[in-house]
Amino acid sequence: MSVDGFTSMVIPMLEGAEMTVLLFLIAIVLSVPLGFVLTLAVNSRNQGISGFAHTYIYIMRGTPLLLQLLVICFGLPMLPGIGQYLVLDRFTAACIGFILNYAAYFAEIFRGGLLAIDKGQYEASQVLGFSRWQTMTRIILPQMFRVVLPAVSNESITLIKDTALLYAVAVPELLHYAQTAVNRDFTIVPFFIAGVIYLIMTLLLTVLFKWLERRFKFE
Template sequence: MIEFLSEYFLRIKIGKLLAVMLQSTCVSLEVFFLTLIFSVPLALFICFGRMSAVKIVAGITNLFLLIIRGTPLMLQLIFVYFAPQMIFGIGFDRFTAAIVAMVINYAAYFAEIYRGGIQSIPFGQYEAAKVLGFTKNQTFFRIIIPQVVKRIIPPMGNEVITLVKDTALVQVLGVAELFHVAQTQSGRLVSVMPLFIAGVFYFIMNWVVSKAFDFTEKKLGYYK
């Protein structure tokens, strides 16, 4: 009877733990998707600024990229949350600040991936398109972009996988994402089980991301 009750209460405890961690996983996924949705298009504008023929625009963009890529994401999270409050007396709530900092950080890295992809296309293709009567916009969107997308899939996949893991850094602002909750539950239960479960959840998310990029790369396999 005692063994039965012990097993029953253990199952209840594990069930509650999984429920709490699944809820925190939803927060991590929310951070992940919001960062991806806003950083991918923003990176394109930053890329164009970096490649601009206007020296002032290119210089400012290059300085921005240098600052973002040269400082830790954790420091950027703290800065975005506290700086507006210190300077203007108002600021973002914790979750919004986390999203803003993550979007700016990843847009900078994605922009450089875009730039590398665009500059990897031989200049002769631009000249050939001009001879065939294509406009600059037609050349860029119909000829260049499809090839660029194919070429940047592997580095983009690496960055997106890193993004899944970097969602854990928003805990520095007190956002109750997966790893933050795992640490809290591990201390409360005096057990490493919550941390192990968190590791499994991160692995599953990264496995899904990896498979999605593998599928996309195969679909774009006709660009040889």
């Protein structure tokens, strides 16, 4: 394979990787706090709020992400009466789908982290005269963060791989350009290149989370 031929494959795929990274950053930045809000809602004493959060998490975790993306991209605009107001740019629709889906998974991760905190921590904070807010921010959340960090790391790596689903809703990302190169040049080399790019991205994430685990382990 010539240098020009290799370049013609790689450059568009790197442009697609930019879309992959952009979706990942948007999804992770928004789904993590939304997931924590859902965790608080699940633990709410209000049965209505708690029930809604449980139902939401069950639906989002119990149905495929691809189905959710298809509903948001193509299904919502077909709703009678209001469909015309729900027509979204494909990338925007995909971002919404990823955020809503991964928030449910992060909510369960955070809930597990809270359950892992010994009840004696809450009792000790009361003895020390801490308010509910001080207890959560100074004692519970730092410990919860250390507990859930490995699970958040794993889910983040899954997220960056799931961005390949953008291909199914016609958003040009890494896999889209790889498939285009395969069809054009009749070679599977672009698939291997795409695999290497995904491995590099997941490696960077792994290194980042390993660093975070080492840092917070000793604090």
